[in-house]
Amino acid sequence: MMFGKVAIIGLGLIGSSIAHAARRGQLTGMVAGFDSDADVRARAAAIGFAAITEGLEEAVTDADLVILCSPVGSYAALAREIAPLLKVGAILSDVGSVKSAVLRDVTPFVPEGAAFVPAHPIAGTEFSGPEAGFASLFDKRWCILTPPPGTPPAAVEKLKAFWEGMGASVDVMDAIHHDLVLAITSHLPHLIAYNIVGTARDLETVREAEVIKYSASGFRDFTRIAASDPTMWRDIFMNNRAAVLEVLARFNQDLAVLQRAVESGDGQYLFDFFTRTRAIRKAIVEIGQDTAAPDFGRKS
Amino acid sequence: MMFGKVAIIGLGLIGSSIAHAARRGQLTGMVAGFDSDADVRARAAAIGFAAITEGLEEAVTDADLVILCSPVGSYAALAREIAPLLKVGAILSDVGSVKSAVLRDVTPFVPEGAAFVPAHPIAGTEFSGPEAGFASLFDKRWCILTPPPGTPPAAVEKLKAFWEGMGASVDVMDAIHHDLVLAITSHLPHLIAYNIVGTARDLETVREAEVIKYSASGFRDFTRIAASDPTMWRDIFMNNRAAVLEVLARFNQDLAVLQRAVESGDGQYLFDFFTRTRAIRKAIVEIGQDTAAPDFGRKS
Numbered sequence: 001m002m003f004g005k006v007a008i009i010g011l012g013l014i015g016s017s018i019a020h021a022a023r024r025g026q027l028t029g030m031v032a033g034f035d036s037d038a039d040v041r042a043r044a045a046a047i048g049f050a051a052i053t054e055g056l057e058e059a060v061t062d063a064d065l066v067i068l069c070s071p072v073g074s075y076a077a078l079a080r081e082i083a084p085l086l087k088v089g090a091i092l093s094d095v096g097s098v099k100s101a102v103l104r105d106v107t108p109f110v111p112e113g114a115a116f117v118p119a120h121p122i123a124g125t126e127f128s129g130p131e132a133g134f135a136s137l138f139d140k141r142w143c144i145l146t147p148p149p150g151t152p153p154a155a156v157e158k159l160k161a162f163w164e165g166m167g168a169s170v171d172v173m174d175a176i177h178h179d180l181v182l183a184i185t186s187h188l189p190h191l192i193a194y195n196i197v198g199t200a201r202d203l204e205t206v207r208e209a210e211v212i213k214y215s216a217s218g219f220r221d222f223t224r225i226a227a228s229d230p231t232m233w234r235d236i237f238m239n240n241r242a243a244v245l246e247v248l249a250r251f252n253q254d255l256a257v258l259q260r261a262v263e264s265g266d267g268q269y270l271f272d273f274f275t276r277t278r279a280i281r282k283a284i285v286e287i288g289q290d291t292a293a294p295d296f297g298r299k300s
Numbered sequence: 301m302m303f304g305k306v307a308i309i310g311l312g313l314i315g316s317s318i319a320h321a322a323r324r325g326q327l328t329g330m331v332a333g334f335d336s337d338a339d340v341r342a343r344a345a346a347i348g349f350a351a352i353t354e355g356l357e358e359a360v361t362d363a364d365l366v367i368l369c370s371p372v373g374s375y376a377a378l379a380r381e382i383a384p385l386l387k388v389g390a391i392l393s394d395v396g397s398v399k400s401a402v403l404r405d406v407t408p409f410v411p412e413g414a415a416f417v418p419a420h421p422i423a424g425t426e427f428s429g430p431e432a433g434f435a436s437l438f439d440k441r442w443c444i445l446t447p448p449p450g451t452p453p454a455a456v457e458k459l460k461a462f463w464e465g466m467g468a469s470v471d472v473m474d475a476i477h478h479d480l481v482l483a484i485t486s487h488l489p490h491l492i493a494y495n496i497v498g499t500a501r502d503l504e505t506v507r508e509a510e511v512i513k514y515s516a517s518g519f520r521d522f523t524r525i526a527a528s529d530p531t532m533w534r535d536i537f538m539n540n541r542a543a544v545l546e547v548l549a550r551f552n553q554d555l556a557v558l559q560r561a562v563e564s565g566d567g568q569y570l571f572d573f574f575t576r577t578r579a580i581r582k583a584i585v586e587i588g589q590d591t592a593a594p595d596f597g598r599k600s
Contacts, residue, residue: 073567097517122517125594126581132594141516181510184500186517192492193518195558197577199551200484210481212583216441217397217422217486218493220590221521227581230574237562237570244562251499252555255548258495262537262544267373270537274530277497281426281527283512290520294425294432296596 002162003028007063009056009078010070011035011044012229013124014095016133018067019049021166024135034059035130036070044130060085065162067119068094068106073235076105088113091155095121097182097232099146099175101239107148115155118146120178121168122186128229139167140288146175183243187236188251191244193225194233302462303328307363309356309378310370311335311344312529313424314395316433318367319349321466324435334359335430336370344430360385365462367419368394368406373535376405388413391455395421397482397532399446399475401539407448415455418446420478421468422486428529439467440588446475483543487536488551491544493525494533 006028008015012035019031033050035041045052053059060066060082068075075094086092092114096102102118110116123141125132143163147156160170173181200211200219211219237244261269285292306328308315312335319331333350335341345352353359360366360382368375375394386392392414396402402418410416423441425432443463447456460470473481500511500519511519537544561569585592 122514124517127594142514144514181506181514182517184503184506185511185514185519188499189496189518189522191558191562192496192555193521194574194577195555196489196492196551197580198558198573199488199547199554201576201580202554203484203547203550205546206481206484208580211485212580212587213589214422214442214444214481214485215584215589217424217482218489218525219485220584221493221525222489223577223581223584223590224596225518225521226574226577228574230571230578233574234567234570238565238567241562241565245559246505247499247503248555248559248562250503251496252552254499254502255492255495255552258491258498259545259548262491262541262548265538265541267534267538270534271530273498274494274526274528274533276501277494277523277526278530280497280501280508280512281523284515284520284523287512289513289515290523291598293599294427296524296598298591298596299593 001026001029002158002165003064005030005032005063007059007066008033008050009059009066009068009082011040011050011052011130012069012128013132014121015067015069016044016047016049016130017135017137018069018095018166020133020135021138022162023049025165027162027165028065032059032063040130047130049133056081057085062087063090065091065093065159068096071232071235072096072098072102072239075102079106079109083109083111086111086114090114091159092116093119093159095119097186097236098240099178103146103148103175115152116148117151117155117159118175119159119163120144120146120182121163123168126224126227136167138163141168143168143170144178145170145172146178147172148175179240179243180246183240183247187240187244188247190225190228190233191237191248192251193222196222197226301326301329302458302465303364305330305332305363307359307366308333308350309359309366309368309382311340311350311352311430312369312428313432314421315367315369316344316347316349316430317435317437318369318395318466320433320435321438322462323349325465327462327465328365332359332363340430347430349433356381357385362387363390365391365393365459368396371532371535372396372398372402372539375402379406379409383409383411386411386414390414391459392416393419393459395419397486397536398540399478403446403448403475415452416448417451417455417459418475419459419463420444420446420482421463423468426524426527436467438463441468443468443470444478445470445472446478447472448475479540479543480546483540483547487540487544488547490525490528490533491537491548492551493522496522497526
């Protein structure tokens with residue numbers, strides 16, 4: 001048993017999946033769960049993946065590991081409330097998709113005797129809420145830890161073992177580099193997906209019903225990502241602005257070049273460009289970060 | 301039996317899938333197949349989904365239906381060669397992803413007594429070549445016919461029945477409208493996917509190995525589309541320029557607004573935007589054009 005008690009704050013897709021996965025791995029004697037939304041608490045209690053508490057204090061008290069699983073915009077207020085409740089030796093962690101802002105918001109509140117070890121599991125689906133969680137979400141996925149300088153190595157090791165026990169592989173990196181990596185691998189893709197779905201919806205010349213009907217030719221892939229949780233994504237863009245704007249600027253420059261190639265009918269440029277991008281797909285499939293089945297193995 | 305002999309010119313993903321699906325539906329007495337690439341012909345012959353011929357003439361002679369399944373840039377030359385071989389009453393068709401350019405390139409060659417009925421099945425995967433084809437590719441997918449004014453209705457009806465026999469539903473529309481619909485549902489999504497994969501590959505601040513490793517957070521979805529056949533996609537962008545540039549201009553305008561919202565930290569705008577795009581995903585799943593399973597039902 002790694003931890004006597006784990007407290008999960010925020011019972012959405014990731015929080016509920018941690019509860020399932022920690023139980024599957026027999027990593028803790030008890031999972032306590034709290035969510036600020038009473039309806040979410042009731043639904044989580046009905047599913048039964050954790051001992052749901054009516055207050056934050058009851059969840060956090062005596063916990064050996066407290067994991068913030070709510071949108072990152074809520075962390076500062078939560079940390080302020082949780083800090084005085086943390087027992088000596090407790091680890092405070094999170095699952096936020098941005099890490100510099102999380103360090104900025106949480107670190108000031110972390111009391112002596114407790115360790116803050118930020119974490120970000122690179123896993124998820126387009127579904128939200130306590131019903132969306134499942135035990136195998138983190139299997140074969142990466143979880144990135146970004147401990148600030150001075151974090152006790154033992155706390156980092158313990159959290160690493162916890163994530164490995166839930167099926168993940170663990171990397172440790174600097175928060176600033178994390179935010180740049182995620183800006184290109186996750187935040188920009190989401191921004192672009194949201195944007196193209198918006199463009200398609202608002203076109204005057206093609207009806208929305210036609211876009212929906214003929215979506216199997218490419219568009220539908222983007223709608224999955226653009227169905228992700230709006231609060232979570234608002235908070236990510238509010239808290240990783242510099243990195244997102246940096247990669248977006250590059251994306252815009254590259255798109256302008258591609259646009260000129262289409263305008264001028266530069267077939268050789270287009271062919272070469274479209275040939276080079278194939279290699280990355282191949283590499284992703286080869287290291288097991290995506291399925292080799294055509295069309296993601298869709299059954300529809 | 302709908303057709304005595306069907307000739308398929310171009311034995312890639314779509315051509316080979318038509319051969320499989322036509323046989324499954326018992327729609328024809330014989331499928332003849334030709335490809336300009338000798339290696340593709342040999343591989344197709346080894347699979348055995350059609351009678352592979354060494355020349356175009358042998359495939360087309362006596363065919364009741366001839367379907368061009370090669371990249372659209374090859375159509376004009378092919379049509380010139382095929383036209384004199386078409387028998388009276390034959391239907392010439394295609395599967396190209398653009399339709400105005402196809403009408404421009406092929407119509408001048410269509411002889412008296414034959415009918416040209418352009419078609420575009422809204423189906424595919426990221427894989428190419430004769431090995432990629434399978435009989436159920438068109439099941440529950442749309443196929444759009446764009447017959448020019450004056451096309452004999454009987455020929456349109458016959459081709460419609462053929463596609464329905466392969467599992468598709470058939471719509472008829474004007475070629476110009478088709479090209480605009482596909483520009484937003486397919487061509488722009490592909491251009492954007494190719495572009496973001498290119499941007500990620502070329503960033504100096506994040507290594508390509510990191511992009512590949514942490515791709516499960518969104519990026520990998522784009523790499524599937526960006527692994528599509530380069531020749532096919534070069535030809536699409538060369539032949540649907542106006543419509544692609546029109547929707548791309550709208551995409552760029554919309555992205556500039558979203559960029560300003562990120563820059564200024566306008567959380568309410570971002571939240572509202574991300575909320576509206578969810579509805580389109582729901583509608584696509586509801587009409588059966590995508591799976592409801594999380595993450596496309598990926599098993600990886």
